[in-house]
Amino acid sequence: xxxxxxxxxxxxxxxxxxxxxxxxxxxxxxxxxxxxxxxxxxxxxxxxxxxxxxxxxxxxxxxxxxxxxxxxxxxxxxxxxxxxxxxxxxxxxxxxxxxxxxxxxxxxxxxxxxxxxxxxxxxxxxxxxxxxxxxxxxxxxxxxxxxxxxxxxxxxxxxxxxxxxxxxxxxxxxxxxxxxxxxxxxxxxxxxxxxxxxxxxxxxxxxxxxxxxxxxxxxxxxxxxxxxxxxxxxxxxxxxxxxxxxxxxxxxxxxxxxxxxxxxxxxxxxxxxxxxxxxxxxxxxxxxxxxxxxxxxxxxxxxxxxxxxxxxxxxxxxxxxxxxxxxxxxxxxxxxxxxxxxxxxxxxxxxxxxxxxxxxxxxxxxxxxxxxxxxxxxxxxxxxxxxxxxxxxxxxxxxxxxxxxxxxxxxxxxxxxxxxxxxxxxxxxxxxxxxxxxxxxxxxxxxxxxxxxxxxxxxxxxxxxxxxxxxxxxxxxxxxxxxxxxxxxxxxxxxxxxxxxxxxxxxxxxxxxxxxxxxxxxxxxxxxxxxxxxxxxxxxxxxxxxxxxxxxxxxxxxxxxxxxxxxxxxxxxxxxxxxxxxxxxx
RNA sequence: GCGCCCGUAGCUCAACCGGAUAGAGCACCUGCCUUCUAAGCAGGGGGUUGCAGGUUCGACUCCUGCCGGGCGCGCCA
Numbered sequence: 001x002x003x004x005x006x007x008x009x010x011x012x013x014x015x016x017x018x019x020x021x022x023x024x025x026x027x028x029x030x031x032x033x034x035x036x037x038x039x040x041x042x043x044x045x046x047x048x049x050x051x052x053x054x055x056x057x058x059x060x061x062x063x064x065x066x067x068x069x070x071x072x073x074x075x076x077x078x079x080x081x082x083x084x085x086x087x088x089x090x091x092x093x094x095x096x097x098x099x100x101x102x103x104x105x106x107x108x109x110x111x112x113x114x115x116x117x118x119x120x121x122x123x124x125x126x127x128x129x130x131x132x133x134x135x136x137x138x139x140x141x142x143x144x145x146x147x148x149x150x151x152x153x154x155x156x157x158x159x160x161x162x163x164x165x166x167x168x169x170x171x172x173x174x175x176x177x178x179x180x181x182x183x184x185x186x187x188x189x190x191x192x193x194x195x196x197x198x199x200x201x202x203x204x205x206x207x208x209x210x211x212x213x214x215x216x217x218x219x220x221x222x223x224x225x226x227x228x229x230x231x232x233x234x235x236x237x238x239x240x241x242x243x244x245x246x247x248x249x250x251x252x253x254x255x256x257x258x259x260x261x262x263x264x265x266x267x268x269x270x271x272x273x274x275x276x277x278x279x280x281x282x283x284x285x286x287x288x289x290x291x292x293x294x295x296x297x298x299x300x301x302x303x304x305x306x307x308x309x310x311x312x313x314x315x316x317x318x319x320x321x322x323x324x325x326x327x328x329x330x331x332x333x334x335x336x337x338x339x340x341x342x343x344x345x346x347x348x349x350x351x352x353x354x355x356x357x358x359x360x361x362x363x364x365x366x367x368x369x370x371x372x373x374x375x376x377x378x379x380x381x382x383x384x385x386x387x388x389x390x391x392x393x394x395x396x397x398x399x400x401x402x403x404x405x406x407x408x409x410x411x412x413x414x415x416x417x418x419x420x421x422x423x424x425x426x427x428x429x430x431x432x433x434x435x436x437x438x439x440x441x442x443x444x445x446x447x448x449x450x451x452x453x454x455x456x457x458x459x460x461x462x463x464x465x466x467x468x469x470x471x472x473x474x475x476x477x478x479x480x481x482x483x484x485x486x487x488x489x490x491x492x493x494x495x496x497x498x499x500x501x502x503x504x505x506x507x508x509x510x511x512x513x514x515x516x517x518x519x520x521x522x523x524x525x526x527x528x529x530x531x532x533x534x535x536x537x538x539x540x541x542x543x544x545x546x547x548x549x550x551x552x553x554x555x556x557x558x559x560x561x562x563x564x565x566x567x568x569x570x571x572x573x574x575x576x577x578x579x580x581x582x583x584x585x586x
Numbered sequence: 587g588c589g590c591c592c593g594u595a596g597c598u599c600a601a602c603c604g605g606a607u608a609g610a611g612c613a614c615c616u617g618c619c620u621u622c623u624a625a626g627c628a629g630g631g632g633g634u635u636g637c638a639g640g641u642u643c644g645a646c647u648c649c650u651g652c653c654g655g656g657c658g659c660g661c662c663a
Binding site: 029030031032033035036040042045049055078079080082122124161164165166270293294295296298307308309310311312313314316317318319321323324325327351352353354355356379381382388415418419420421422448449450452453454455456458461464465466467468469471472475476478479482483486487514515518522526527530533534537540541543544545547548549550585586 | 588589590591592598599600601602605606607610611612618621622623624625626627628643644655656657658659660661662663
């Protein structure tokens with residue numbers, strides 16, 4: 001199914017071809033000047049440059065042919081050679097009618113049978129999920145939904161931090177506190193207990209204490225390092241203890257990500273590649289890529305045309321231990337083997353890891369691991385407080401994730417009370433609606449900002465029902481739902497009669513395919529947010545200025561209800577791509 | 587020292603591959619509720635796009651040099 005802009009580009013492109021010009025120059029796009037026209041084509045200027053002709057003369061040749069086309073109500077040349085186009089109401093209505101009942105709202109499927117893996121969790125074992133985990137989860141999940149909607153088999157991998165020094169720090173801390181536990185007895189032959197002798201809260205508490213102890217005391221740090229090495233070498237008691245960490249942590253992470261509405265298909269972590277690392281290292285050695293440097297084993301990643309210094313990827317530290325470079329590269333190696341249809345891996349992490357991923361990607365290319373796989377790193381910016389510095393709680397701490405969601409829910413609830421909204425809801429419905437609005441507020445605000453820039457986290461602003469916010473979008477969508485409920489049954493494929501007041505909304509509804517394609521191509525969900533907001537606003541304007549239920553002309557009423565239904569369908573689709581749900585009432 | 591990112595309205599942010607008069611939201615001002623959810627709608631004011639050059643029909647966008655802010659640069663992840 002071609003989008004409207006594609007249809008128009010074909011028409012205009014064909015005319016360019018008639019004049020011996022490339023069809024691509026006939027590309028039509030939505031006009032920059034809606035006061036002058038609905039659509040424009042800039043190809044005449046480019047063609048004139050190539051053929052060294054007068055742009056207006058070229059445009060005139062093209063326009064002469066277009067004027068006879070029944071699709072256009074108006075074809076004009078403006079300025080240096082812009083071709084401005086307006087559609088007839090019939091043509092526009094005909095196009096919209098064609099996508100009215102399309103569950104994809106006119107967006108074509110772009111791919112089939114190919115797998116894209118997204119690595120976006122990055123949460124750590126034994127460490128409470130906090131505000132810093134918001135962006136990778138929200139952005140990664142949205143990108144995954146977009147990739148999936150495009151037709152790919154999209155897999156989200158949480159890639160937990162479960163194998164580094166923190167594990168050794170916690171294990172050694174437990175060993176100091178509870179040396180009598182069977183996990184630490186060298187002569188114990190098992191089996192180890194099924195249930196851990198501690199709960200998740202204890203684990204969460206112990207980690208920062210152990211971490212601090214190691215910072216202050218080199219001897220303590222050495223203990224932790226040794227424990228890490230022993231764990232990685234498979235010491236049974238440590239592995240049994242580590243299994244407890246995993247079980248408790250995953251349960252807690254699931255609770256948090258479920259509350260946020262973010263999901264993972266793959267719950268793997270750094271530890272999962274531990275066993276393949278020796279063989280992988282041998283392969284790298286055989287390829288001559290693993291070289292010694294200052295006692296460590298590294299992969300050089302400098303290129304001849306590099307202007308900057310780029311350090312090698314650290315594969316084995318001088319003490320033989322792994323780094324996150326080791327596990328990231330080995331994970332890549334495993335993923336490529338595991339998913340034969342893999343065409344792309346998208347990593348969503350803090351942008352401060354830019355250099356690390358450049359190193360990993362270069363190493364992977366040198367090792368020919370990814371000859372058929374594209375690697376993409378989306379580095380996101382910092383979440384700042386009102387002072388422009390990294391967001392902290394009042395007492396200077398890091399806000400826990402569950403606190404963050406609860407804060408958003410509370411704020412949403414306050415706003416609902418202020419607005420006297422949803423007063424007839426039951427307590428359960430009220431709380432659930434407040435929760436949905438809170439999550440929508442946070443996700444929309446996060447996605448609205450370009451991923452790579454830092455942004456100011458302002459909970460009052462993002463939960464506001466006014467302005468470019470999640471709640472505003474939901475509010476408009478709920479108004480449509482309410483309207484459609486009142487309208488009752490109506491002809492599903494009613495013909496569209498586009499009056500003056502309906503035109504702007506109708507025109508906007510044709511733009512989703514290009515918006516989606518652009519957002520997907522550049523990995524920019526904020527483009528989708530912007531469109532969603534424009535659509536909500538355009539609907540609101542339409543709603544404020546046009547009679548719908550009270551419209552006496554039955555066919556016009558049906559046509560307007562059809563527009564409402566399409567607007568709701570698109571709002572539902574675009575918000576779902578952001579991981580945002582729309583309540584029935586609010 | 588080297589490298590990456592950012593600098594646009596009072597504030598928070600957009601601007602598709604170099605296109606027309608740089609757009610939204612907030613805040614401010616003026617109208618509109620006996621009609622479908624007024625936390626809505628209609629309208630208004632507000633800009634030397636950090637600075638200085640360059641490339642061309644045309645630059646927020648590309649190039650060079652400055653100024654200001656953030657971040658990174660082998661054995662943490």
